[in-house]
Structure formats: C-alpha cells, structure tokens
Amino acid sequence: MAIYYNSVGIGDVLLIPLKQGNRETTDFRKYGDVIEIYDTESEQINGYNIFNSSTYLELTNGKHELTEELQAEINQIFVKNEAPNLLDVDLSPKFVVGYVKSKAKHENADKLSVCQVDLGDETVQIVCGAPNVDAGQHVVVAKVGAIMPSGLEIKAAKLRDVDSFGMICSQKELGLPNAPEERGIYVLTGDVEAGQPFNF
Structure with a gap:
C-alpha cells in the first residue's frame, strides 16, 4: 500500500489513503496533528492525514510503500496525538x-x-x-x-x-x-x- 508525502505541492502533510470515499458523506475528526477521514453513514475510515509530518518522520517527497516498520512509527504518532484508532493495514502484496x-x-x-x-x-x-x-x-x-x-x-x-x-x-x-x-x-x-x- 502506498502513502504520499509532497512538502512542495501539499505542505508538511503525510497522506494515508485507505478507501475510496463519497465526497458527500465524508467528514473528518482531528486529534492533534492526526486527521481521521471517515464516512458519516458507514463510519468507515477512508484515510488519514498527518500534519507536521517532518517533526515525526524523515520522508523524502514522493510515494512510499507502507511497511510494518513504517506502520509502527505511524502508530506511535497516533498514540502521541491520542487518536483512538491505530493503523492496521493488511500489508500483503495487492x-x-x-x-x-x-x-x-x-x-x-x-x-x-x-x-x-x-x-x-x-x-x-x-x-x-x-x-x-x-x-x-x-x-x-x-x-x-x-x-x-x-x-x-x-x-x-x-x-x-x-x-x-x-x-x-x-x-x-x-x-x-x-x-x-x-x-x-x-x-x-x-x-x-x-x-x-x-x-x-
């Protein structure tokens, strides 16, 4: 699964897309620097944005493959920001x-x-x-x-x-x-x- 970081085009934000969402039923919840994007009807989590990413992670601009190690680092960010859900992605090849x-x-x-x-x-x-x-x-x-x-x-x-x-x-x-x-x-x-x- 790919995650995205582009400090020039987007800013210091790490994008973690999980599911396709319907714009009309999409909303977000903010936990410090962690934004949880979810569907208001199904409560399905569609993705996350992590603001001020460079204060937590060293990432170059571009697409990055989510690994077990990177997922663990992201979950530490979630814990620090008191986000209620951890990132739990099936990392087997798709x-x-x-x-x-x-x-x-x-x-x-x-x-x-x-x-x-x-x-x-x-x-x-x-x-x-x-x-x-x-x-x-x-x-x-x-x-x-x-x-x-x-x-x-x-x-x-x-x-x-x-x-x-x-x-x-x-x-x-x-x-x-x-x-x-x-x-x-x-x-x-x-x-x-x-x-x-x-x-x-």
Whole structure:
C-alpha cells in the first residue's frame, strides 16, 4: 500500500489513503496533528492525514510503500496525538503475478471470460473482458483491496451474475509508461511465478 508525502505541492502533510470515499458523506475528526477521514453513514475510515509530518518522520517527497516498520512509527504518532484508532493495514502484496489455469466463456455475456487464476496461495475466479486473455498465461492481478493508480478500489463483485474476485490488468490500467492503447491484458514473459509481488 502506498502513502504520499509532497512538502512542495501539499505542505508538511503525510497522506494515508485507505478507501475510496463519497465526497458527500465524508467528514473528518482531528486529534492533534492526526486527521481521521471517515464516512458519516458507514463510519468507515477512508484515510488519514498527518500534519507536521517532518517533526515525526524523515520522508523524502514522493510515494512510499507502507511497511510494518513504517506502520509502527505511524502508530506511535497516533498514540502521541491520542487518536483512538491505530493503523492496521493488511500489508500483503495487492498486485501479484497470477497464472491463468483455465478460461471459460461467460454464460451471460459474449465478450466476457470466466478465468480461474492461481495466485500462489489460492486460486480465485476473475471475470475478464480482455480479448487476449487465455489459459496458460502469467498475468498481473490486482487483488481485492488493491487501489489502482486511477484511485479505483478493487472489490469482490458480480459481473452478469458471476462472482469475480480481483482484476487481471492491462499495462494502461497499471499506469505503466508507453502502455499500448489497444485493449488487452498485460501478459508477462520471462522468469515469473504465481504469487510473487508485481512492483511498478
């Protein structure tokens, strides 16, 4: 999971996005330098902003991967500012290499395929609309809970009455440089195996 710090563009604030929120039902609670952003209807916490971040952490400008060590440091900041909740994020990789074990035609949609995808520790079903998906491919999978570069959160869903748990990604969806414009998933080549993290 990525967190963001940009002292030039934003100021001395660390941004910790957790979930996509609805602007109309979003509010915040302030605990010293910690701002807890939450949904007023569900009480779901959508993220945190930590003001005066440089007094607590040494961070360079840009995107940072949240590690167990960094999460522990952030929780110390929460305790110092008497924030009632601690940051408890599943830090397992959300973008991983998947192996398409099988592909079947979707019963209710001509342009959709139902794929069984090996993620190393589990096999999940993913409904995919890419024309080039096929059994035997290594692909990039955004697991449930992943936040795409566009800000889209990947959730378990039903697509035309078929369960889907994740998304098989294209280069464009991953925000990779020089991504092709034509539709199609990113088929990996070389020495890759199901379950290994995909870093981009």
